[in-house]
Amino acid sequence: DIQMTQSPSSLSASVGDRITITCRASQSIRSYLNWYQQKPGNAPKLLIYAASTLQSGVPSRFSGSGSGTDFTLTVSSLQPEDFATYFCQQSYTMPLTFGGGTKVEIK
Amino acid sequence: QVQLQESGPGLVKPSETLSLTCSVSGDSISTYYWSWIRQPPGKGLEWIGNIYYSGSTNYNPSLKSRVTISVDTSKNQFSLKMSSVTAADTAVYYCARVGGGGNNWFDPWGQGTLVTVSS
Numbered sequence: 001d002i003q004m005t006q007s008p009s010s011l012s013a014s015v016g017d018r019i020t021i022t023c024r025a026s027q028s029i030r031s032y033l034n035w036y037q038q039k040p041g042n043a044p045k046l047l048i049y050a051a052s053t054l055q056s057g058v059p060s061r062f063s064g065s066g067s068g069t070d071f072t073l074t075v076s077s078l079q080p081e082d083f084a085t086y087f088c089q090q091s092y093t094m095p096l097t098f099g100g101g102t103k104v105e106i107k
Numbered sequence: 108q109v110q111l112q113e114s115g116p117g118l119v120k121p122s123e124t125l126s127l128t129c130s131v132s133g134d135s136i137s138t139y140y141w142s143w144i145r146q147p148p149g150k151g152l153e154w155i156g157n158i159y160y161s162g163s164t165n166y167n168p169s170l171k172s173r174v175t176i177s178v179d180t181s182k183n184q185f186s187l188k189m190s191s192v193t194a195a196d197t198a199v200y201y202c203a204r205v206g207g208g209g210n211n212w213f214d215p216w217g218q219g220t221l222v223t224v225s226s
């Protein structure tokens with residue numbers, strides 16, 4: 001199985017901050033990397049697919065980059081509604097696997 | 108737009124079979140792959156398996172021996188059965204549509220249903 005490792009596991013930030021979350025795959029997954037946002041009590045929501053394509057309706061302050069084994073999710077200016085947990089997921093091969101999550105909290 | 112809704116018992120006894128159904132509205136189930144994913148309380152996400160309307164399936168090897176996913180195109184539903192459950196199977200179970208073109212992302216998701224395994 002491909003292991004997905006996210007860092008950090010949690011971070012504290014303020015509204016307006018720029019944050020970056022990293023996801024590393026245990027082997028190359030080309031650009032088959034997706035990002036989700038999950039708020040407490042809710043299902044995950046797709047933010048970015050294929051490493052850098054913004055899902056329809058997702059604010060442009062979210063961006064993704066990377067290929068191979070190293071990927072990043074960036075929020076350019078954190079908004080109050082962005083405090084949530086973020087997960088990466090590889091879709092290169094089965095079994096499909098997720099990172100452990102990064103919880104973004106208010107500083 | 109497409110909406111998914113999970114349904115089924117919220118409490119299952121150890122060693123018994125967990126059964127859930129996902130009802131799809133706003134889209135034909137005969138268009139995409141569909142998936143089950145679970146999340147133990149306070150933990151991360153685990154992919155369980157996918158199904159196509161034809162009945163073709165893919166399962167997570169870690170669960171394959173206990174899991175069956177099936178589809179009912181006449182009802183626009185797909186289902187999950189997991190046998191011999193233990194407390195470790197306690198989780199929120201989500202159904203989701205799988206991205207097309209061989210791209211296995213999940214969007215949208217159902218709201219999720221908590222299944223507790225306890226006697």
